[in-house]
Amino acid sequence: MRSLTVREALREAMREEMSKDDSIFIIGEEVAQYQGAYKVTQGLLEEFGEKRVIDSPITEHGFTGFAIGAAFSGLRPIVEFMTFNFSLQAMDQIINSAAKTHYMSGGQVTCPIVFRGPNGAASRVGAQHSQNFAAWFSHIPGLKVVAPYSSEDACGLLRSAILDPNPVIFLENELLYGASFEVSDVIEPLEIGKAKIVRNGKDVTITAFSIQVKLALEAAEILAKIGIEVEIIDLRTIKPLDCETIINSVKKTNRLVTVEEGWFFAGIGVSIAGIIMKEAFDYLDAPIEFVTGKDIPLPYASNLEKLALPSCEEIVIAVKKACYKN
């Protein structure tokens, strides 16, 4: 075992795969000479050269379509969005070109591409730089959506995303980049589409992904002290969702709390609720509870920002409610 930050883990995944396949290149704003706005791509320019580590102009719509064209032609681009907030500029290309062309072409065109970068709220950067896109992208057939929490998962899943023949949205989290985790000596590619039970429990299931896993783990510690044993599922992949793991857990615990930073309406939690209603309704002993970001643009003021985002306390309250314990 060794210790690795999420940032280093992501870099390791790219370095590993780029060293094995010349058709992989990375493009994005400040990924090369600046060494990455968040230093995820640090050192890659020196190692792989400017042909394969490309600083793009600030031109998201353009370089996204550009990279999709390269992918159609058989290259394997990794597109870094400085943050996913800027992917809105490129949404048409991601949805209409990357996601749909394989289907529209009757299977002829493939688009092996990774769109990666920090997603969701960072800290005090205001509404336009603090949005969670997990639900947005998961809505689209043709896209895979991955959102890891730990370093091991970040590396293993990014390796798989790069190897995947489909467009993969790889949602990172700025606040996790510096977080350290114990990892295997050699991190192998991890299968996309598999959730992970990160804490076993018998009383209630929590689903979470990305940095919300941390909050859920903290909440579980508090809840354990009052006798509630929480099972936490780190979704890791949002699409395709590992329904089986969630359903099996709910069948065991009979209660479910979903946690996400994104908004409630048309969010991941309500989609999971729909699946549970269909597949495990009779196993539920209580209504499903949802912990989500509040339905507002994220405010700047520290106190308001805190109120707008999910908290450990809210998870504790939701779990108690699901367990009928006040």
Added chain:
Amino acid sequence: MLFCIKKNWEMSVNSNLVEDQYIAAYKDMLLIRRFEEKCSQLYGMGEIAGFCHLYIGQEAIIAAVKLAKKENDCMITSYRDHGHIIAAGTEPKYVLAELTGKSTGCSAGKGGSMHMFDVKNKFYGGHGVVGAQVPIGTGLAFAEKYRNSGYISYTFLGDGAVNQGQVYESFNMAALWKLPVLYIIENNEYSMGTSVCRSTSMTELYKKGESFGIKGKRVNGMKLDEIYEAISDASNYVRLNNQPFILEMKTYRYRGHSMSDPAKYRTKEEVDDYKNHNDPINYVKDILVSKFCVSDEELKAIEKDIKFTIQEAVNFCESSPVPDESELKTQIYVGLN
């Protein structure tokens, strides 16, 4: 010995095209026209549905590109794509099967008129969002340069796309990274119903790359030989220098923007003037007759062959099944069906 009547038509350039090339282009243009006339008829009968944008009037451009391009160069265009995919080498029957929503269509019946693909022939679509094909075509050029293949990207766009921001993002990247892409603006005067002068502040579209250092040229898009020379020169420039280039083809579409467009934004006289005096197929036909003494019989034989090809395509569609319902959820993901 046959007596040739030298017609007093104006050769705008000293054409290097030889007789075989004129004949090949004539066949391609006529095939595309007759094909689309059949499409129009089938649309009226309800056999083709949805959006359907005909290329009639603009055929010389794609016929000239076919003459000038190398076999493995790539092409990409927007939704007025029937002529382009046929010129890329796809048999018309597969294109018609796509239009009629059959499983034998070039996109397996899942794409339709606007989403024709033939990757084997390096035709990358068929894109329904105005301008979206331009960065993709620029990326195709990047991939060719990345592989050092020597092939170039022919990226087609209309006059309407010229007002999309991503076109200029593409121009910037193509010039910045010295990419082998030839942008061909097919200026048919109208972006749907809005004329160029009503939509575009500076109407010399070939100059749209100037601020990026991209050279451009305006070409009479109704004259095969003039187009051919321009495309040949521009292709050589793009290929040898790894530099983008812009060609503006002044052309005209006879039909509405799509099948549902009555085209009330222009006069009948305007359309008739093009048909009667500037038709690109008649232009080549005149050259074949007056310069190369191609006989009436030979021209009729060409017509007959094309008629046969179209009938064969119709028969093929009639005998082709619709996609099996099991195909509904296939090809969404590679390896996950």
